[in-house]
Amino acid sequence: MKINSKPTRRSLFMKQWDLQSMVLPGIIFVFVFSYIPMYGVLMAFQQYDIFAGIWDSRWVGWTNFRLFFNAPEFFNVLRNTIAISFLKLLISFPAPIILALMLNEIRNMAFKRIIQTVSYLPYFLSWVIVSGFVVSLLSVDNGTVNILLAKLDLIEHPINFLSIPEYFWSILVSVNVWKEVGFASIVYLAAIAGVDPTLYEAASIDGASRFKQMYLVTLPCITPVIIIFMILAIGGILSAGFEDILLLASNPILREYSDVIDTYVYRVGIQNSRFSYATAVGLFKSIISVVLLLIANRVARRAGVSLW
Amino acid sequence: MRLSTGDKVFQTLIYASLVILGIVMFYPFWNSLVISFNEGRDTALGGVTIWPRAFTLENYNVVFKDTRLLNSFWISVMRTVIGTILSVFVTSLLAYGMSKRDLQLRNYYMIFFIVTMFFSGGLIPTFLLVRNLGLMNTFWVMIIPGLISVYHMIIFRTFFSALPDGLEESAKIDGCSNYGIFFRIVVPISGPIIATIGLFTAVGHWNDWFTGAIYISKDELLPIQTLLRQIMNSNIMTEMSSGNAIAMEHINRNRSITTKSLLMATMMVATIPIILTYPFLQKYFVKGVLIGSIKG
Numbered sequence: 001m002k003i004n005s006k007p008t009r010r011s012l013f014m015k016q017w018d019l020q021s022m023v024l025p026g027i028i029f030v031f032v033f034s035y036i037p038m039y040g041v042l043m044a045f046q047q048y049d050i051f052a053g054i055w056d057s058r059w060v061g062w063t064n065f066r067l068f069f070n071a072p073e074f075f076n077v078l079r080n081t082i083a084i085s086f087l088k089l090l091i092s093f094p095a096p097i098i099l100a101l102m103l104n105e106i107r108n109m110a111f112k113r114i115i116q117t118v119s120y121l122p123y124f125l126s127w128v129i130v131s132g133f134v135v136s137l138l139s140v141d142n143g144t145v146n147i148l149l150a151k152l153d154l155i156e157h158p159i160n161f162l163s164i165p166e167y168f169w170s171i172l173v174s175v176n177v178w179k180e181v182g183f184a185s186i187v188y189l190a191a192i193a194g195v196d197p198t199l200y201e202a203a204s205i206d207g208a209s210r211f212k213q214m215y216l217v218t219l220p221c222i223t224p225v226i227i228i229f230m231i232l233a234i235g236g237i238l239s240a241g242f243e244d245i246l247l248l249a250s251n252p253i254l255r256e257y258s259d260v261i262d263t264y265v266y267r268v269g270i271q272n273s274r275f276s277y278a279t280a281v282g283l284f285k286s287i288i289s290v291v292l293l294l295i296a297n298r299v300a301r302r303a304g305v306s307l308w
Numbered sequence: 309m310r311l312s313t314g315d316k317v318f319q320t321l322i323y324a325s326l327v328i329l330g331i332v333m334f335y336p337f338w339n340s341l342v343i344s345f346n347e348g349r350d351t352a353l354g355g356v357t358i359w360p361r362a363f364t365l366e367n368y369n370v371v372f373k374d375t376r377l378l379n380s381f382w383i384s385v386m387r388t389v390i391g392t393i394l395s396v397f398v399t400s401l402l403a404y405g406m407s408k409r410d411l412q413l414r415n416y417y418m419i420f421f422i423v424t425m426f427f428s429g430g431l432i433p434t435f436l437l438v439r440n441l442g443l444m445n446t447f448w449v450m451i452i453p454g455l456i457s458v459y460h461m462i463i464f465r466t467f468f469s470a471l472p473d474g475l476e477e478s479a480k481i482d483g484c485s486n487y488g489i490f491f492r493i494v495v496p497i498s499g500p501i502i503a504t505i506g507l508f509t510a511v512g513h514w515n516d517w518f519t520g521a522i523y524i525s526k527d528e529l530l531p532i533q534t535l536l537r538q539i540m541n542s543n544i545m546t547e548m549s550s551g552n553a554i555a556m557e558h559i560n561r562n563r564s565i566t567t568k569s570l571l572m573a574t575m576m577v578a579t580i581p582i583i584l585t586y587p588f589l590q591k592y593f594v595k596g597v598l599i600g601s602i603k604g
Binding site for chain 2 (some may be wrong): 012013018019020022023025026027029030032033034035036037038039040041043046050099103104105106111114115117118119120121122124125126127128129131132133134135136137141142144147151178182186209210211243247250262265266269270275278279282283286287289290293
C-alpha cells in the first residue's frame, strides 16, 4: 500500500500544477518575508556583525537578554508595557461591545446609520493624522479641551497635557478607543444580528425589560465571539501599541511612562543600530506573547470555545 | 410594541449617549477642517471651534504650491494604486488555490501561513532582510514586503469556499482551466469581497508612514504620511521658536499664515482622499468584515 500511495500522490500533485502554481508565489513571499526573519531571530544570541552576517557572527549565548534584564530602562519598559496593555484590555476591549449593544437598541435606521458612519470615520485616518488632531485639541494655547475646561470653570490655567508623563496612559487609551471603537463594533453587531428573534419574544412575554433582554439574551448569545476576540487580545497583550505610542509620545519627557517594549526595540535597534540587543528584547516579547496565547486558548477551550 | 417607563428611560439614555458619542467622534476631524480654512493669525487668537471665523483658502494655496508636498502626495497615490492592485491580485489567486479542497498539501500550507499570524521575526531581522535584499530607498520597498496578508487570504478563502460548486463544474466540463475559471467566473462574481479587501489594502497603503520612516531617506520617495510626520516633528521640537522650513518661508513673506494653519491644511490633504472613497465602499466592507470574522 505504502509503495503505491507515494507515486499516486506525486502524480496528483503534478496533475494540479495550475492550482499549485496559484499557491506557489504566496508561499515564496511568506517564506521570504516571514520565515527568513524568524531565522534571523538567532542574532539575539550573537554579537551581530553586519559585515560577517548571521553565519559568521560571534555567539554570545544569553548575554543580550541579561543586558536587557539589567538595563536601567527595564523596569519602566516592562511596567509601561503591562500597564498600557492591561488598560487597553480593560477599556478598549469592552467599548465596542457596549457600542454594539447600544446601537442594537436603536430602531430609527437613519439615526443608527449616521452614528455608525461617524464612528467608523477615525478608523480610516492614519495615526499621523490622529496624533495631529490630539496635539491640536490638547494644545495649551487654544486647544479645544483647554477652552472647554476653562469655560466650565474647572481649571484656572491651561494644562499642557502632552508634557505631563502621568497623563500619558489615559490620553493614549482614550485616543485608541476613539479610533477603533466604531470599526471594532461591526463584528459584534453581526453576531447580534444572528441571535434568534424568538428568544426576545419569549423574554418579553416573560416580562423582561429591554435592559434585561440585552443583559440576559443578547450578551450570552454573543459570548463565543467575545471569547474568541478576548483570546486574540490576550495573545497581543505585550503589544501595548507601537505607532500610536511612537507618534503621541514624540516628546522625550514622556518616556518614563510611554516607553514600551516595541518602542524600545525601535529606538535601540533602528536608531542606535544595536541589532542583536534589540532582537533579543523583541524575542523576549514574542515568546511571552505566544505562551499567553496558548494559555488563554486552553482556558477558553474548557469553556467550549477555541481558536483551533 | 408597548414600552414601559423603564424602557423609555433606558432608550432615552442610549439615544443621548450615542448623540454625545457621535459629536466626540466627529469633532476632532471637523475642528481641524475648520482651522485649515481659517486665517492663521486669527486662529492664533484662539476660540476657533465649529465654524471658521476668518475664512480663507490661502492655507491650501500655499500647500498646493509646495513641490515637495505634491511629490509626496503623488508617491502615495502611486503606491496605493499599484500596491493595492498587485496585492489583491496575488492574495486572491493564492486564496482561490487554497480554497480547493483537493489541493495537495493544503493542510500543511495552511499551518505554514497561520504560524506567521502569531509569531514573527520582529522588527530588526525584517529590517536587515529588507536591507540585504537591496530594497532600501526604492519605491518597491513600500509594495513588496507587505504584498501578501494572511488575514486577507483567509477572508478571500472563506468567500470562495462558499461559492456554489456547480458554477465551476460546468465551466470545467466546457474545458476551462482553473485560471480560466478564476478570471472569467470567480473574479466577476466576487465584487463585494474584492472591494472590501481592496479598500483595506488601500487604506493601509495610504496611511502607512512607518515603512517610509525606516526604509526611505530620499526626499523624492517619501510618502505623504511620512513627510507629514517629519513636518510635525520638527514643528513640535521647534514650537514657538523658528517653525519648520516650509512654513517659515511663507510666514516671513505672508504674515497671515501660521505653522498650525498650514499643518492642518496639509493634514486634510493627506486625509481627504481616503475619506472620499469609503462612503462608496461602506456597504461592501460591512459585509466583508462579517465574512472574515465570523467564520474565519
